[in-house]
Amino acid sequence: MQDKLTLMIPGPTPVPETVLQAMARHPIGHRSGDFQKIVRRTTEQLQWLHQTKGHVLVLTGSGTAAMEAAIVNTLSRGDRVLCGDNGKFGERWVKVAKAYGLNVEVIQAEWGQPLDPEAFRAALEADTAKEIRGVILTHSETSTGVINDLQAIAGHVKAHGTALTIADCVTSLGACDVPMDAWGVDVVGSGSQKGYMMPPGLSFVAMGERAWTAYERSDLPKFYLDLGKYRKAADDDSNPFTPAINLYFALEAALGMMQKEGLEAIFARHDRHRRATQAAMKAIGLPLYAAEGHGSPAITAVAPEGIDAEALRKQVKERFDILLAGGQDHLKGKVFRIGHLGFVCDRDVLTAVAAIEATLQGLGLAKAPIGAGVAAAAVELAA
Amino acid sequence: MQDKLTLMIPGPTPVPETVLQAMARHPIGHRSGDFQKIVRRTTEQLQWLHQTKGHVLVLTGSGTAAMEAAIVNTLSRGDRVLCGDNGKFGERWVKVAKAYGLNVEVIQAEWGQPLDPEAFRAALEADTAKEIRGVILTHSETSTGVINDLQAIAGHVKAHGTALTIADCVTSLGACDVPMDAWGVDVVGSGSQKGYMMPPGLSFVAMGERAWTAYERSDLPKFYLDLGKYRKAADDDSNPFTPAINLYFALEAALGMMQKEGLEAIFARHDRHRRATQAAMKAIGLPLYAAEGHGSPAITAVAPEGIDAEALRKQVKERFDILLAGGQDHLKGKVFRIGHLGFVCDRDVLTAVAAIEATLQGLGLAKAPIGAGVAAAAVELAA
Incomplete structure (x- = not known):
């Protein structure tokens, strides 16, 4: 029956009429004062959602683009990283890290099982030379329906002192508590077609202070995903490249609904x-x-x-x-x-x-x- | 006066109601048969618009993402390239090429002046060692309102035999004749908020056969912008990452209107x-x-x-x-x-x-x- 489809998949998720209607507005100029107001407002909303005082940057792209940005902006060629892998998305971040020439150590768990925080603790404690620069993991592993203990793992990373926690929170943000600053998660990636109640097309990278310090050192090549450009533009309530303007309309509406709830x-x-x-x-x-x-x-x-x-x-x-x-x-x-x-x-x-x-x-x-x-x-x- | 805005900027451009309404539909699953039909149909429409028999791949991202994809999928570290620069977008592709460690030779013209095809001919003819791997240029330079002679320059590149022509056709495609196959342009990048009569958020990379040969040799790191993944998915009427589904609805509607015209x-x-x-x-x-x-x-x-x-x-x-x-x-x-x-x-x-x-x-x-x-x-x- 036409138009009767109900989505019960992990993305795209159903979208409220309010959000669809917001999206159907005529576009406005992305260098206009009116658009700056939307960027300012959505930035505050995103900080609320991420429970952070840091930058939350908006990319036009999928969740994979956000996670790739997280990696290429905080790490350098040859850097040693730990990657948690207990499903398809864990696997994917291993591939991204390898594509950029990182020295990847995979901490695996069987599909269906959670990652073991103790395995991360052990690897991090054994690294007395402080060579590990990043710990990349998926909070909610969409392929298996497993939630990993991000809080515990981020705690071990914090104790290490040098490594950053880079978390795929694509299907956890807006579904369960992810207090980024309180847990000390350095980078959080997410995508619009999930807890955000929006169609796909926008993705988000939240960067803490330690992540920005790592950015200065990062030598991986990037341009479209260069978060320094997004930070500079964001400080002027703008975007470095033409953003998906209509999805910004949707974002403002959806986050407004979330704040109300x-x-x-x-x-x-x-x-x-x-x-x-x-x-x-x-x-x-x-x-x-x-x-x-x-x-x-x-x-x-x-x-x-x-x-x-x-x-x-x-x-x-x-x-x-x-x-x-x-x-x-x-x-x-x-x-x-x-x-x-x-x-x-x-x-x-x-x-x-x-x-x-x-x-x-x-x-x-x-x-x-x-x-x-x-x-x-x-x-x-x-x- | 609210809602009375008329856009006369080079992007975002005005969007027909038909396209806005298509975009406001509830999303469907991007791994469904219904979505495959849309990918199949839009692929044919895109080939029609590009006047090509080759792949035209759809990215969720801006025109810059498309041009970066064009570069990182066809070139390798240290490759010698010629970049035409007679405006802001010419400048940008020089920056992208340098960000990836290419050996860039800039062929400049003053802002407001067109690139001189003879300058390209001379540089290409002087390269008897056939070291030049790519010629990157902007067809319609949006910052200055100048159209460059892509046909003539692509002709010189063809005569060179080794180099590829990589063209930013962001504001020329859908505005003037860009017969990609007939002119022998190897890679064409474009964006949805231009001649496509759509909101921003999708961008397009058309790749000719020689470009795919170069892809096999390319060693620049990439994942989200890896066009091999998009080609593989496209051959199954799909997309490697969650695409901006609602913008696909808009794309189908907009290209349908263009075909009618x-x-x-x-x-x-x-x-x-x-x-x-x-x-x-x-x-x-x-x-x-x-x-x-x-x-x-x-x-x-x-x-x-x-x-x-x-x-x-x-x-x-x-x-x-x-x-x-x-x-x-x-x-x-x-x-x-x-x-x-x-x-x-x-x-x-x-x-x-x-x-x-x-x-x-x-x-x-x-x-x-x-x-x-x-x-x-x-x-x-x-x-």
């Missing part, structure tokens, strides 16, 4: 949806992919043993027009993922659970009486 | 607006900044001797809500620029001329009877 309420909502989704999947006999206690507030990965996850996902789309995410790489067909990130309300979670139950029933694959999932979700949603 | 009609319209604007400025005694016969089809730069160009521009904005562009860098206050690029009709040109005349009159600075500019423009618009 409040950080605490946003985090509570995501936590509620995580709990409801997890409880529902357990109640209907579908095992969670992420290790117990480490599920992401943004996305729940489900590994329905003995069931073709791709076939289930397609049926849910076909019958109920709800788009779930599939498994990536070797998880294709083994895992499906329910996004509960951004502009998602209790009704959406209940609906997704009900649709999955009805689909399993229709396929003759239900392991529990239909309604068990909805019942379990309802309990958590009311808690 | 037809390339010949689009080029004739821009030529008519160039002629009308030039004739009007001459008729009211305001000298053109670009050398006679080398004016861009996208933008006319005016150097109103003895008049503060910035004050004039501000009055036109204040009284008539028409945004003209100012002079950049050392031209600030000396030059104003009238954009006639993209979604601009005869009425817009006539209006801009009339507003400039009325403003001059109001400031007591008119050098010709009011109406002389409109009369001259009207003749060209009817021709």
